[in-house]
Amino acid sequence: MSHHAAPDLTSSTSVDDLLDLGSLLTDDERAWQAKARAFAQDRIVPTIEADFEDKHFRSEFIPELGAAGFLGMHLSCYGTAGAGAVSYGLACLELEAADSGWRTFVSVQGSLAMSAIAKFGSEEQKSEWLPRMASGEVVGCFALTEPDGGSDPASMGTRAVRDGDDWVITGAKRWIGLASIAGIAIVWAQTEDGVRGFIVPTDSAGFSATPIDGKLAMRASIQCDIVFDGVRVPESLRLPDAIGLRGPFSCLNEARYGIIWGVMGAARSCLEAAVERSSSRQVFGGPIGRFQLTQAKLADMFLEYEKGVLLALHTGRRKEAGTLTPEQISVGKLNNVREAIAIAGLARSILGGDGVTDAFPVMRHMANLEAVRTYEGTDEIHALVVGRALTGVQAFR
Structure with a gap:
């Protein structure tokens, strides 16, 4: 091999x-x-x-x-x-x-x-x-996060003002996945009645999406800055049942649920690379996998991977039963992203210097996971959600 x-x-x-x-x-x-x-x-x-x-x-x-x-x-x-x-x-x-x-x-x-x-x-x-x-014929994006910060969407600056049968949207969003290739954007904006959601065709006058360059993570995907310069949207494209931040938050919880599972895939890829390398890399006259420190690293990586998948499976079964809570999603997202990053780091150490090259997927996964750590709620926000659930005290402000 x-x-x-x-x-x-x-x-x-x-x-x-x-x-x-x-x-x-x-x-x-x-x-x-x-x-x-x-x-x-x-x-x-x-x-x-x-x-x-x-x-x-x-x-x-x-x-x-x-x-x-x-x-x-x-x-x-x-x-x-x-x-x-x-x-x-x-x-x-x-x-x-x-x-x-x-x-x-x-x-x-x-x-x-x-x-x-x-x-x-x-x-x-x-x-x-x-x-x-x-079918993939139309790509959609989800425009919630703004340049001044994603963790506090209640303070969003994007505004939608009613004008006859239309709405006029003005503002900016940042870190919006797929926006430059999307056919429609789900846009969240403040109105005089609170936050509302709109389906905005991306060919609308005044809509512009610019891919963010200089990323050292998620380089094989697209995230954008969006500007809304008086974008006119008919009332028929407002999401009628999206009232307040409950709308975007319920969608974010769907995405966070997928992350709980997804990052365990990146972790498994890193773990598999480390297991294979511990057999094939020869030092001091034999494979590095015979050393106790290497086996201890592999055991630690495996334990956290296995626990992460079992946590994902538990959240999945609760989701299917209709009993999954936002706090439980925060537990899964916080734990699994953090442990996937730790697994990637240990895998890199087993791979030695070659671990920083693209001969292995580990550094790419590690960089990507740092981005996943931030989006759909940072570690800090999810920790405060769990802390609030444990103490009953809100510590966000």
Whole structure:
């Protein structure tokens, strides 16, 4: 075996065999996981290191993801797959094992943009947009975060003012995934009646989206600055049932749920690379895996990976039962991102100097995970959500 052989994601791995996670899944869940793993291995992995280096997003994958049923797969209407929460989580895990950018795409399209329309849109809006988004014909973005900070959306500066049968939107958003390739943007703006949501076609006059350059993470995906310069939107494109911040927050919780699973895919990829390298790298006359310190690192990495997947599975079962709370989502997001980053760091140490090169996926995953750590709620915000749940005291202000 080559020292730099990529782990074979199409077969069951020893990491997952050790505690037999598959025995906790249904046949349908295993089938979705296998389909996502095959797509990630066959389509994403062969070019992802070059795409990361070249800052290239392969938009040709979008209709393929749609045809496979991954876009909005957890929804059950208007051309979506109607998969369970655990199946969706497993798909997120397998896509992020290839690269966080592709789990992010599925998350922005399905958990954010499509969920907003499915939860808060009119029948006309749902029937017009959801089938086209499920197929990948139309890409959606979710415009909530603003340049002055994402953790306090209640203070957003983007405004929508009623003008006859239209709304006029003025303001700016930042770090908006997919905005420069999207056909529609789900835009959240302050009105005289509080925060409201709008479906804004991106070819509207006054709408401009500029990809953010200089990123050292998420380089194979797109995040943008958006400017709204008096963008005129008809009342028919306002999401009628989105009232206040409950609207965007419920969508964010859908996306955070996917992250709980997804980052464990990045962690598994790093763990597999470390396990393989501990056998193939020879020092002091034998493989480094025979040293106690190396085995201790591998054991620590495996324990946190396994606990993270079990936590994801628990949140998934609660989501399917309709009992998952925002606080539980914060526990999962905070723990799993933090532990995935720690696993990537230990994997890098086992790989030695070669671990900082693109011969292995570890540094790419580590950089991506730092971005995931910040978006959909920072560590600090999720820690305060958990602290509030434990103490009953709000510490945000």
